[in-house]
Amino acid sequence: MTRRTPDSLRSARWFAPDDLRSFGHRSRILQMGYAPEDWVGxxxxxxxxxxxxxxxxxxxxxxxxxxxxxxxxxxxxxxxxxxxxxxxxxxxxxxxxxxxxxxxxxxxxxxxxxxxxxxxxxxxxxxxxxxxxxxxxxxxxxxxxxxxxxxxRGNYNGQVLGSGSDAWKLWDERRAGHLSQEQWQGVEAGIARxxxxxxxxxxxxxxxxxxxxxxxxxxxxxxxxxxxxxxxxxxxxxxxxxxxxxxxxxxxxxxxxxxxxxxxxxxxxxxxxxxxxxxxxxxxxxxxxxxxxxxxxxxxxxxxxxxxxxxxxxxxxxxxxxxxxxxxxxxxxxxxxxxxxxxxxxxxxxxxxxxxxAGAAVFNDDVIRPLSNPIYAEGALAVLRGNLAPDGAVIKPSACAPHLQQHTGPALVFDDYPSMKAAVDDPDLDVTPGHILVLRNAGPQGGPGMPEWGMLPIPAKLVKQGVRDMLRLSDARMSGTSYGACILHAAPEAYIGGPLALVRTGDRITVDVPARRIHLEVDEAELARRRAAWTPPPPRFERGYGWMFSRHILQADQGCDFDFLETGFGAPVPEPDIF
Missing domain, CATH: 3.40.50.2300 (Response regulator)
Incomplete structure (x- = not known):
């Protein structure tokens, strides 16, 4: 490997030449109290x-x-x-x-x-x-x-707490009436130390x-x-x-x-x-x-x-x-x-x-398991495809209840986060553990920005019955500290007319994680009628960064970068040449 020389450094273009522009650069860095010994070479x-x-x-x-x-x-x-x-x-x-x-x-x-x-x-x-x-x-x-x-590590009364994960679990206990206000405040003060x-x-x-x-x-x-x-x-x-x-x-x-x-x-x-x-x-x-x-x-x-x-x-x-x-x-x-x-x-x-x-070692075989004794035999994530997510959706099988990995149930659909939040706290909500909660218009454009709304709360009436997991589907993300049977990143998103936009409450959805399949049990003729009747929602932004974001953000399966920032969009940007 050829080692560079000081005169080939990029910064030398600013400071090394004997010209007026570099005089300005040197005088201004001297103005801050630095001396040539700080930067030369x-x-x-x-x-x-x-x-x-x-x-x-x-x-x-x-x-x-x-x-x-x-x-x-x-x-x-x-x-x-x-x-x-x-x-x-x-x-x-x-x-x-x-x-x-x-x-x-x-x-x-x-x-x-x-x-x-x-x-x-x-x-x-x-x-x-x-x-x-x-x-x-x-x-x-x-x-x-x-x-x-x-x-x-977090701590409350001798109990080890993990940020996010234990917050969600203990919040459900709070909603179920098992934690007092004083206990909840103790968790608040101890979970992030x-x-x-x-x-x-x-x-x-x-x-x-x-x-x-x-x-x-x-x-x-x-x-x-x-x-x-x-x-x-x-x-x-x-x-x-x-x-x-x-x-x-x-x-x-x-x-x-x-x-x-x-x-x-x-x-x-x-x-x-x-x-x-x-x-x-x-x-x-x-x-x-x-x-x-x-x-x-x-x-x-x-x-x-x-x-x-x-x-x-x-x-x-x-x-x-x-x-x-x-x-x-x-x-x-x-x-x-x-x-x-x-x-x-x-x-x-x-x-x-x-x-x-080379030479790295493991000092606790229960924390870092050998290949012969994993905590979960397959990988942490699975990509599902089907008529509800032709470009893919994501689930974390290692963090959800096994019985929900193959399930067919009726959809309970929410068009936005506020209506979902209000509904799940309604003690009279018509919902069972077999329902699939659906939140849409929460993707890259719809959120906007694809917020971490994908771990939809279990409805309060089910929490009080002891239910702690159920299938949830959205075009949103969820926190990495979250868990549960959450199907996320459904692409393309509902806000731009993806199939999630066509789901109605009561439609049956089949999820089969081993087969990597997610399917809306509605015939194609009916879906075509719904698609023809769908109208785009109004734009989220009319100015500024959000306006630019909405016009150039890619979908979840493409990484949600801006199209104009990806390598290959245009010619590489040259080095500054005005010196």
């Missing part, structure tokens, strides 16, 4: 930081950015922090998914427009990882991802695991708890590593391949991933280039051969991410399935995936 490293005052998942990033800077300085680079939109999952409405592509655009343009040679991407809260990586792939500079890390992402295998931990699996993070980085001193050291090591990556011009295009993303899919299955993994990984792979692109069929194929090995909630029944880290983390898990991975895939370390996991 050194890679300039952008640290894209998604910290904010209202993002608890990234609450420690104000300090971690200093740790990354320390590593960059130690390796002879010059770090500069570039803030980016934070996307606080718990607070942004209607959904952070509406803004994932905004973060991707911001990241791409931050890197393209500034005098930087490489990037450290600081994310973790659900959409920040995919958004940062998508933008960095399009920008094409050397980049490494620093995951926020999971928070500590530190900064960091959800400590269940939700979307955050799924996506940081995928980032490591595709080779964009340091080995073992994805599962280090956010408050752990090892997280500090990993952050500094990432800062050191990116400097070397710049000198060796180790860009995403040189690292990523279709095999990288197939590794991401297989690791997702093995950890009992969030259903959101499909949307994000498809989008990321398409950003990396047509030769890297994966599809829903790749996920379903992997689900047939990769068992769930990580006994972590919600697919597992006991442990949380802190336990997973102590048990050996992702390198330990990968060491248990080498025959299922493409070990020759390249990574940010400059070594292959196989070289990275």
């Amino acid at each position: 050194k890679p300039i490293i952008a640290i894209v930081n998604t910290w904010s005052d209202i993002n608890p998942c990234h609450g420690h990033f104000r300090q971690r950015v200093e740790d990354v800077k320390r590593g960059v300085l130690q390796a002879g680079g010059f770090p500069i922090e570039l803030p980016a939109i934070s996307l606080a999952e718990a607070f942004v409405k209607p959904t952070t998914m509406l803004y994932r592509n905004m973060l991707a655009m911001e990241t791409e343009e931050l890197l393209r427009s500034h005098p930087v040679d490489g990037a450290v991407l600081m994310g973790g809260c659900d959409k920040t990882g995919p958004g940062l990586l998508m933008g960095a792939m399009s920008a094409g500079l050397p980049a490494i991802f620093v995951p926020a890390g999971p928070m500590l 530190s900064h960091g992402t959800c400590m269940t295998m939700g979307t955050a931990s799924t996506m940081t695991a995928i980032a490591e699996a595709i080779g964009m993070s340091l080995p073992g980085a994805s599962s280090i708890p956010a408050p752990d001193a090892n997280h500090v050291r990993m952050s500094a090591e990432s800062g050191r590593r990116i400097v070397d990556m710049v000198w060796n011009d180790l860009t995403p295009a040189k690292l990523l391949s279709r095999e990288s993303f197939l590794n991401g899919i297989r690791i997702a299955m093995a950890v009992g991933c969030s259903t959101n993994a499909i949307v994000h990984l498809v989008a990321m792979s398409r950003r990396a280039g047509a030769h890297c692109a994966v599809t829903l069929d790749d996920f379903d194929a992997a689900s047939r051969v990769v068992p769930v090995l990580a006994n972590v909630r919600p697919s597992g029944d006991t442990y949380l991410m802190e336990d997973f880290y102590y048990a050996g983390g992702l390198p330990g898990l990968m060491s248990r399935m080498p025959e299922l991975l493409h070990l020759g895939a390249q990574t940010v370390t400059g070594r292959t995936l196989g070289e990275n996991i």
Whole structure:
């Protein structure tokens, strides 16, 4: 590998020439108190930081950015922090998914427009990882991802709590009258005890695991708890590593391949991933280039051969991410399935995936199971197709009641979230455990932004009867910490006239997970009549970002990226040339 020289650095185009434009650049950086010794002949490293005052998942990033800077300085680079939109999952409405592509655009343009040679991407809260990586792939500079890390285990009166998963379970107990207000407030105060992402295998931990699996993070980085001193050291090591990556011009295009993303899919299955993994990984792979692109069929194929090995909630029944880290983390898990991975895939370390996991070990066989004793024999996700979802729908079999995986029942249809929410709390709602709850107009355009509404609440009258799972179908997503017999991402969505728009209350729907089938038991002539009578709903937006979003968002099976951002949409954007 040929090592770059200082004069070939991208940042040198801003600072090295003896001309008026570079005089302006140098004088302005001197204005901030820096000296030529800070930048001359050194890679300039952008640290894209998604910290904010209202993002608890990234609450420690104000300090971690200093740790990354320390590593960059130690390796002879010059770090500069570039803030980016934070996307606080718990607070942004209607959904952070509406803004994932905004973060991707911001990241791409931050890197393209500034005098930087490489990037450290600081994310973790659900959409920040995919958004940062998508933008960095399009920008094409050397980049490494620093995951926020999971928070500590939750606790209430000695009971271990998992964020999201236990909240849903205990809320049903509250609705059933089994938890007092005082007990509920105790759960509230104990379920999130530190900064960091959800400590269940939700979307955050799924996506940081995928980032490591595709080779964009340091080995073992994805599962280090956010408050752990090892997280500090990993952050500094990432800062050191990116400097070397710049000198060796180790860009995403040189690292990523279709095999990288197939590794991401297989690791997702093995950890009992969030259903959101499909949307994000498809989008990321398409950003990396047509030769890297994966599809829903790749996920379903992997689900047939990769068992769930990580006994972590919600697919597992006991442990949380802190336990997973102590048990050996992702390198330990990968060491248990080498025959299922493409070990020759390249990574940010400059070594292959196989070289990275050589010598990795597992320290608790119940947390990280061997292939001979999985917690679920097939993969965490299944892709269903049929006349209700010709482009696919997704279910997480490992987190739903087995008896619901083959079921035919009547539909109970809701056109929007408020009407559904009001109905499920109605004690007189005409519903049985055999019904299939249907929520539509909640997809990429209909939500807008495809909110996490897909885990529809069990109707209150059934909760009080002891029912804790039933089939639910929507074009929405659900939280990765959720569980239950939820069929999600039905494509194409109802809002644009997909088949879900034609379902009526009382229609019978057949779900057969082993056969990967979902079917509306209504004859084609009747469906044709309904289709002819369907009228498009009014647009969600008439101006601004939402207007652009509505006109360019792709469907769930295509990753929900903007069509104009995908690789191959047009000619690559050239480097800035006005100097």
